[in-house]
Amino acid sequence: MTAAQQTDIFISGAGLAGLAAALGFAYAGFSVVLADPTPPPSGTADPTADLRSTAFLAPARALLDEIGAWGPLDADAIPLATLRVADCAGDPPAIRTERAFTSADLGQPAFGWNLPNWLTRRVLTERAACHPAIDLRLGAGFASILTRDREALVTLSDGARLKARLAIAADGRASPLREAAGIGVETTRYGQKALAFAVTHEKPHENVSTELYLSGGAFVLVPLPDHEGRPASAVVWMNDGAEALRLHALDDDAFGAAATVRSCGVLGPLTPVTARALWPVVTQRATALTARRVAVIAEAAHVLPPIGAQGLNTSLQDVRTLLDLTRADPSDLGSDAMLDAYARTRARDIAARARIIDLYNRLCRSDAPPLQTLRSLGLALIHDAAPLRHAVMRAGMGG
Numbered sequence: 001m002t003a004a005q006q007t008d009i010f011i012s013g014a015g016l017a018g019l020a021a022a023l024g025f026a027y028a029g030f031s032v033v034l035a036d037p038t039p040p041p042s043g044t045a046d047p048t049a050d051l052r053s054t055a056f057l058a059p060a061r062a063l064l065d066e067i068g069a070w071g072p073l074d075a076d077a078i079p080l081a082t083l084r085v086a087d088c089a090g091d092p093p094a095i096r097t098e099r100a101f102t103s104a105d106l107g108q109p110a111f112g113w114n115l116p117n118w119l120t121r122r123v124l125t126e127r128a129a130c131h132p133a134i135d136l137r138l139g140a141g142f143a144s145i146l147t148r149d150r151e152a153l154v155t156l157s158d159g160a161r162l163k164a165r166l167a168i169a170a171d172g173r174a175s176p177l178r179e180a181a182g183i184g185v186e187t188t189r190y191g192q193k194a195l196a197f198a199v200t201h202e203k204p205h206e207n208v209s210t211e212l213y214l215s216g217g218a219f220v221l222v223p224l225p226d227h228e229g230r231p232a233s234a235v236v237w238m239n240d241g242a243e244a245l246r247l248h249a250l251d252d253d254a255f256g257a258a259a260t261v262r263s264c265g266v267l268g269p270l271t272p273v274t275a276r277a278l279w280p281v282v283t284q285r286a287t288a289l290t291a292r293r294v295a296v297i298a299e300a301a302h303v304l305p306p307i308g309a310q311g312l313n314t315s316l317q318d319v320r321t322l323l324d325l326t327r328a329d330p331s332d333l334g335s336d337a338m339l340d341a342y343a344r345t346r347a348r349d350i351a352a353r354a355r356i357i358d359l360y361n362r363l364c365r366s367d368a369p370p371l372q373t374l375r376s377l378g379l380a381l382i383h384d385a386a387p388l389r390h391a392v393m394r395a396g397m398g399g
């Protein structure tokens with residue numbers, strides 16, 4: 001049997017969070033082995049492509065900049081200068097209350113910058129592949145772990161063995177490393193599913209992100225770069241499960257017509273230009289963020305309903321915290337003290353965001369008339385009272 005390879009850090013999962021963590025640690029001077037059984041997709045036609053987009057908030061953009069990834073992404077990132085929020089009612093739905101929040105109101109150029117996930121993953125993968133401190137193992141996944149006081153012994157699915165001072169679980173909501181470390185999850189299900197896809201439309205989006213609330217869930221249009229010369233947007237459409245499955249099964253024309261009706265026609269007729277991905281809507285939290293020599297981050301640690309652009313942005317805060325702690329004392333990498341500090345720092349923020357998004361989703365999807373009225377009044381109240389509006393906008397921007 002060959003000797004186990006020594007590395008500072010082993011990361012399970014080369015999704016967006018695992019890749020960002022690998023690059024962050026590599027730039028900080030640590031050696032990293034990053035493994036993922038699934039190679040990155042080649043483009044939107046690839047059936048494994050992640051058709052979601054992410055609105056990167058300012059702290060997340062700063063992290064991508066630090067790891068050299070923002071430059072190659074900048075040209076495709078659409079700044080979100082205005083957030084239009086509308087409360088809808090009726091069948092077909094019509095807007096009954098609408099407010100626009102502008103980033104200029106806070107003296108900021110944008111709330112966030114939107115990028116397709118498949119593109120961000122491709123750029124991060126290319127950067128990781130050519131960084132000398134990253135040993136990128138695509139096609140091999142995490143298989144098992146044995147931890148000791150001073151190191152973690154990791155075996156990959158191809159039989160390779162590693163010794164790492166820190167093992168990071170960034171392997172998604174069903175995280176095999178988290179499970180192997182004996183950490184469970186608490187999950188809240190809402191009976192909802194989210195459809196994610198991209199559309200072109202007649203009217204330009206003018207860098208406005210639009211959220212339309214109706215019983216069953218939100219319909220969100222987030223600006224993308226033009227597609228074949230036509231204005232384009234990423235869509236997240238939340239519905240009760242059965243309705244989401246019905247919509248998912250429609251042909252393109254019927255689906256585009258249904259999406260246009262649900263969008264209240266705000267951008268004119270919508271034409272779907274990608275396949276549709278279906279995601280269960282859940283709040284899920286790991287029962288612990290660490291175990292001996294193991295840190296759990298991103299969706300392995302927390303999954304949030306896809307409203308308010310908090311999911312990956314919260315994950316990149318996990319990465320930022322780990323990086324700050326290890327930079328402060330590199331010799332402490334993976335120690336109990338460092339891992340305790342990570343858990344202490346992140347647990348409260350993750351719990352607060354999960355609670356707020358959970359409440360927001362329950363309020364937004366409700367068809368109870370008093371809650372519908374509260375939704376409409378709440379939107380007007382938050383927007384029309386400047387101090388409240390500014391506080392909510394700052395919190396939403398990652399403050």
Ligand SMILES: Cc1cc2nc3c(=O)[nH]c(=O)nc-3n(C[C@H](O)[C@H](O)[C@H](O)COP(=O)(O)OP(=O)(O)OC[C@H]3O[C@@H](n4cnc5c(N)ncnc54)[C@H](O)[C@@H]3O)c2cc1C
Nearest residue numbers: 013015016017055141142171172298299306309311312313
């Ligand atoms: C519809 C929708 C819209 C969203 N919009 C936003 C948004 O606007 N803003 C935002 O911040 N967030 C958003 N999110 C959340 C965001 O998309 C996710 O949090 C993020 O993509 C998850 O990234 P991840 O790296 O944590 O996990 P994943 O992307 O799931 O990556 C996990 C990786 O682990 C790998 N893996 C699995 N098993 C193993 C193994 N044994 N060994 C090694 N690797 C393994 C998988 O192959 C995968 O590549 C949205 C989510 C949804 C559902």
